[in-house]
Amino acid sequence: MPVGTQGAVKGLTVAMLRETGATMILGNTYHLAVRPGDDVVRDLGGLHAFSGWPGPILTDSGGFQIFSLAQQTRISDEGATFRSHVDGRLLQLTPERAIEIQENLGSDVAMVLDHVVGLPAEKAAILDSCERTVRWAERCYAAGTRADQAQFAIVQGGLDIEARLWCADRLRSLDFPGYAIGGLSVGEAPHEMYAVLDQVCPVLPEDRPRYLMGVGRPIDLLEAVSRGVDLFDCVMPTRNGRNALAFTWNGTVRLRNAIHQRDPRPLDPDCPCPACRHSRGYLRHLFMAGEMLGPMLLSAHNLTFYQRLMSDARQAIESGRFSDMLAACRRRWREE
């Protein structure tokens, strides 16, 4: 899922976004509640009408943003109080309010409010956050009123396998239509993340989507797919695109590098995106000259690359070639 934090995937019109191959996008509850306000989005017809996106939309719960972005956050069993990063207003987010916001936004998939702890953390803090995450999941489930909105639960537990398994087991018993794995890709080493997936994926129901939140690099997506993950969101394709970093099958390309100045080749001759209708020399020029078309084109390219990567993975799984694909990509991207 491309990330449309504030009701727009940065740098792409709806038409450009469709052309990347994207089907489902993500919107951020915290950002949209702060600005323009979920009541405004509701009054303008909900997030689908507001953003013009015709496909499914998943909204996160705000739990991660409270952890990463809000100021002076205080967590109690009732919920979280914090100050807006935009205007310093004091705000409260409870499980019930997280669902109310997401019902106002009218997303197809709502995420339960979770309690994310920073890593490394004491075992007691991790267990405390897991217990609170489960209680909040129950309250979210009870608060939901929309038949057209599915709620996904979120497994927390940091890098503590025991805590992860306890949390997954408790949430599984609540019978959610989908399960997310949260609190990863927050600074731990890739092998630590993979070790969590090794243990958690097998205990999540096979017939429900598994969603790894906020991940990640192309190799991380394939490693997670190999462990049974179905769904991802990440700002890397768009954020890196805005910073002149392109993803390709041959690894990343830094377009500000002088080597590209007179390079007539596209980033990838087989890529259907609008950036690949131009030379690397032109793309470099756009970034050096500060033209907003540079970030626009490279965001479109990177999102197209991620969609093609996932599409190729699906096809490889269906034809029994996925382990070959994973091995080839591991070799290719070893240096990244």
Next chain:
Amino acid sequence: MPVGTQGAVKGLTVAMLRETGATMILGNTYHLAVRPGDDVVRDLGGLHAFSGWPGPILTDSGGFQIFSLAQQTRISDEGATFRSHVDGRLLQLTPERAIEIQENLGSDVAMVLDHVVGLPAEKAAILDSCERTVRWAERCYAAGTRADQAQFAIVQGGLDIEARLWCADRLRSLDFPGYAIGGLSVGEAPHEMYAVLDQVCPVLPEDRPRYLMGVGRPIDLLEAVSRGVDLFDCVMPTRNGRNALAFTWNGTVRLRNAIHQRDPRPLDPDCPCPACRHSRGYLRHLFMAGEMLGPMLLSAHNLTFYQRLMSDARQAIESGRFSDMLAACRRRWREE
């Protein structure tokens, strides 16, 4: 002509630009010579291949940018020396170099190097700039080597009708395939600009395009068309679009205004542009949240509005209704 200063119309992909109805675009000789360098553009196949624009491209000569943007400019009969606004490098632009750059860029229409003087100016300074502009036009004509590139001459003369007529008459005798009127829209009142057009247009050949450089507001375009102008370029649609100002048949709309917060209506229900697939409330949100999609969409809208305005003017001329259209627009936009 939408303005693609640095080889890109700010905020639009080639596909978006085509959808505005644009056929011909403008590139800036000064900017492209400074960065990435006209030799780089040439090595990457010329401005058409570089930018990906499939239609005609006109390049200006750099004369106006030397006047408005360069630092420490010194003008002699040989040419202009000045410091780059990007890195302070000392540069020289002669008539021969202006044509060399434009031949490297490979535009379809090249503009001769002209000498623009600031207004108000002494009569002697105006006559001096006119004489130099004519001599430079002769040198540009002699320097041209490409059969696939037309050169347009530029009439200068400030607000002095006598100087304008002298300059137009001399340039006409040189038999250029097109004629531009330069040095206007630099701070004078609209009626002063119209008074120059009243006198100059009739002495320019009827069978050659007349191009009013750097103009302007929608009403200015129609007033100029009524006086016989065929071709325009202006940054107003894109620059104003980036600043949340939209052009509509009912006048300009400032989208940051709080009145638009919950407005579900598009800017113009009959406009085919991507901005008009959204509500005014959404467009306002994009600007308030600093999303680059706001400038992108509003630039596309404003360019589409300008193209529709010119298309409507053409149809009105063909069906004998142009004076009615002009009168109606004068009434509508009186307050602007």
